[in-house]
Amino acid sequence: MTIEVRPATVFDDVATLVGPKNPSSNVCFCLSYRIGSKENVALKGSARADRVRELCHQDPPPGVVAYLDDEPVGWAAVHPRRETSFARNRLIPHIDDLDVWSLWCFRVRPGYRKQGISHALIDGAVAYARERGASAIEGYPVDNGGEKVNPTMAYVGTRALFESAGFVKAADTGSVLDGFPRVLMRLDLGASTTSSKKA
Template identity: 65%
Template sequence: MDVRPATVFDDVRAVIGPQNPTANVCWCLSYRIPSRRNRDLRGPARGALVEELCAADPPPGVLAHDGAEPVGWAAIAPRAETTFARNRKIPRLDDLPVWSLWCIRVRPGHRGRGISHALIDGAVAFAREHGAPVVEAYPLDNRGATVDRTMAYAGLRPNFEAAGFTHAADTTSTLAGHPRVLMRLDLRPARVTPGRR
């Protein structure tokens, strides 16, 4: 599985775009842009904005490819550039310029192959390459309960734990009836105490 920056709009559209270009689907914009703009942006204008984001530096996330076929998506960006910067339900823990990883999507027909794990790892690598000191995620703490796949975009706590993230805080946010937790992965070099090896 090859995970790389989401710079090719057609590949992003294949994973998160609508079959009908006039449909008002999320396009993974609901946490990326202010609520009012998200409500006002309709139909093809949503895809046009995502196309602009794909041409920006950094692009809006990463894509997993199986050969040439795009099969998964993860949205990641500096928290300060998302609506999480002002989210009252998901706490801000400190002043570090953390990056937020908030959406993981695997195309139907490709699930159950570890793609979500590859996307988390690829998103972390992408954030590290862009200087992120810490990556945050806000997955569902479903405790083994079944989650509606359309609402599992935030990811599941065990998948982030498997990638080395640790529980940093509880939140008052819920999704599909499950609480969301704030998980963190520190990317800063380990500090060595003087006189110890």
């Protein structure tokens, strides 16, 4: 099984992975951290889809997509932190002045889970950020200590997932999700190698 991770430039593939089931809904499309909260709340229905379509045509696009035999099976949101709401988030600390990228959301389609797609997504996001010149990349997963995380809250990833890709804990955060603290995990992209461990 070969999983290929590509920049999220195809709107239909992004919509398949993170679009709401109800096209008139004002949720998901992975916009809550990508754009300002005021705009995020205001966007509804087709306007929300149009905004995501616009982001897919920007450089860089809003994330990466994992493909299995050209079928979109997974999504990861990754983008320069300065262009996300993490730039202003009071619960997620800035540990230095590096122009880092943020990796904050994972989605794997039902029927394709537990096949290593999340690991492929994190590796692909890291590779893309490095290719685009990022000095470091960070994520904000839950530190669940191996305990079960509610699937609807698991989109941020787990500390173990990030550690498997070579990230290390850089700081605590003030954020809690599903009863678990979120931690700031950081990977210096100046390093020559990263883990390619798959599960």
